[in-house]
Amino acid sequence: MASSPTMLVVICSSLAMAVILSSSSPATGQLDVGFYGKTCPKVEEIVREEMIRILAVAPTLAGPLLRLHFHDCFVRGCDGSVLIDSTASNTAEKDAPPNQTLRGFGSVQRIKARLDAACPGTVSCADVLALMARDAVALSGGPHWAVPLGRRDGRVSAANDTTTQLPPPTANITQLARMFTAKGLGLKDLVVLSGGHTLGTAHCSAFTDRLYNFTGANNAGDVDPALDRSYLARLRSRCTSLAGDNTTLAEMDPGSFLTFDAGYYRLVARRRGLFHSDSSLLADAFTAGYVRRQATGMYAAEFFRDFAESMVKMGGVGVLTGGEGEIRKKCYVIN
Ligand code: HEM
Ligand SMILES: *[C@@H]1O[C@H](CO)[C@@H](O)[C@H](O)[C@H]1NC(C)=O
Numbered sequence: 439m440a441s442s443p444t445m446l447v448v449i450c451s452s453l454a455m456a457v458i459l460s461s462s463s464p465a466t467g468q469l470d471v472g473f474y475g476k477t478c479p480k481v482e483e484i485v486r487e488e489m490i491r492i493l494a495v496a497p498t499l500a501g502p503l504l505r506l507h508f509h510d511c512f513v514r515g516c517d518g519s520v521l522i523d524s525t526a527s528n529t530a531e532k533d534a535p536p537n538q539t540l541r542g543f544g545s546v547q548r549i550k551a552r553l554d555a556a557c558p559g560t561v562s563c564a565d566v567l568a569l570m571a572r573d574a575v576a577l578s579g580g581p582h583w584a585v586p587l588g589r590r591d592g593r594v595s596a597a598n599d600t601t602t603q604l605p606p607p608t609a610n611i612t613q614l615a616r617m618f619t620a621k622g623l624g625l626k627d628l629v630v631l632s633g634g635h636t637l638g639t640a641h642c643s644a645f646t647d648r649l650y651n652f653t654g655a656n657n658a659g660d661v662d663p664a665l666d667r668s669y670l671a672r673l674r675s676r677c678t679s680l681a682g683d684n685t686t687l688a689e690m691d692p693g694s695f696l697t698f699d700a701g702y703y704r705l706v707a708r709r710r711g712l713f714h715s716d717s718s719l720l721a722d723a724f725t726a727g728y729v730r731r732q733a734t735g736m737y738a739a740e741f742f743r744d745f746a747e748s749m750v751k752m753g754g755v756g757v758l759t760g761g762e763g764e765i766r767k768k769c770y771v772i773n
């Protein structure tokens with residue numbers, strides 16, 4: 439599960455494979471695909487150029503950069519609040535427990551700095567996150583979509599918001615549906631966006647409860663019944679103890695964790711989703727139907743279109759526009 443020299447090849451060939459979808463996505467609320475057309479016409483070109491460089495050096499950043507946008511949008515809306523550093527008087531989202539596994543902050547600031555050199559004080563950090571997430575997916579072999587832009591950056595970031603707004607990996611289908619509904623997203627968005635777990639890795643601590651202590655009985659037989667038994671054995675050999683192992687990583691879509699594809703659904707259908715939340719998609723007739731259809735491997739183009747559509751929807755959650763918020767100078771500090 440460690441990195442291999444073939445990663446670069448994966449990234450390069452996926453460039454050629456990237457499916458360019460016709461941009462039928464409408465503006466979300468007051469966002470607009472052409473928002474920077476006059477004020478920073480090269481914004482997309484610059485982000486893409488930098489993303490190619492970043493992923494060539496660090497291919498494993500594709501997952502984290504997609505996830506940053508998700509965390510940004512689910513906590514206080516897509517307003518760049520996930521990027522803010524804590525101060526003496528405020529504990530920011532970054533320093534809440536789920537943060538320990540966020541990565542890629544340096545890359546965001548690097549791209550923001552290049553954009554500010556080309557068009558000073560123009561592009562928001564929230565928009566940078568949305569564009570980086572799209573390019574992370576496209577450059578990993580996934581769909582490409584038009585990103586509505588014009589988000590403004592928020593001036594608040596509170597650690598305690600993450601616990602109430604971000605779904606935990608232990609969530610069941612009821613909790614997941616509730617937390618997505620709270621953001622204006624439906625069951626379709628839930629099952630489609632969960633497909634983002636085709637990219638990236640997770641720390642053992644995010645799922646060891648399923649392997650050793652599912653109900654709290656804390657014995658060898660206390661496992662998540664929703665997890666395939668032979669997969670359980672394999673995960674146990676990787677994550678050997680229950681005690682918060684926050685260093686060992688497991689690929690979420692083993693063997694293809696750097697490639698954006700529909701393979702996630704094949705895993706989930708075989709009861710090999712890594713988190714309880716992934717396996718919960720089988721507990722509802724609609725989401726299970728989507729999982730099983732995609733597990734056939736025959737409808738990947740449909741998944742790509744669905745993913746693009748749901749990402750645009752998620753990218754519009756709670757955005758600040760017009761005169762709201764600010765255009766942050768440094769993504770990690772409020773102006
Ligand atoms: C449905 C509810 C979701 C839950 C409960 C959830 C939970 C998690 C957890 C616990 C991790 C592992 C973090 C770690 O231990 O390093 C993770 C990783 C990840 N998540 Fe999700 N997630 C959800 C939805 C999403 C969505 C909507 C996206 C994007 C569309 C997404 C993209 C990712 C990616 C790309 C990673 C890998 C990050 C890396 O490689 O470091 N997740 N998720
Ligand atoms: C996450 O929070 C911990 C403290 O809870 C802090 O030491 C660490 O630097 C934070 N990580 C990031 C990436 O901000």
Ligand SMILES: *[C@@H]1O[C@H](CO)[C@@H](O)[C@H](O)[C@H]1NC(C)=O
Nearest residue numbers: 527528529595596597598599
């Ligand atoms: C969350 O934290 C903020 C500031 O850090 C505080 O003002 C607020 O009361 C807290 N909310 C809850 C529900 O604890």
Ligand SMILES: *[C@@H]1O[C@H](CO)[C@@H](O)[C@H](O)[C@H]1NC(C)=O
Nearest residue numbers: 608609610611612613614721
């Ligand atoms: C989901 O979890 C909640 C909170 O833990 C619990 O009350 C509920 O019964 C669970 N629902 C299902 C369908 O398991």
Ligand SMILES: *[C@@H]1O[C@H](CO)[C@@H](O)[C@H](O)[C@H]1NC(C)=O
Nearest residue numbers: 651652653654655656680681
């Ligand atoms: C097992 O789970 C229970 C209930 O969640 C918890 O109280 C206990 O601390 C866990 N055991 C370990 C070793 O973490």
Ligand SMILES: *[C@@H]1O[C@H](CO)[C@@H](O)[C@H](O)[C@H]1NC(C)=O
Nearest residue numbers: 537538539681682683684685
């Ligand atoms: C990892 O877990 C250990 C022990 O539970 C804890 O002391 C440490 O702060 C954790 N590290 C991170 C980065 O969260």
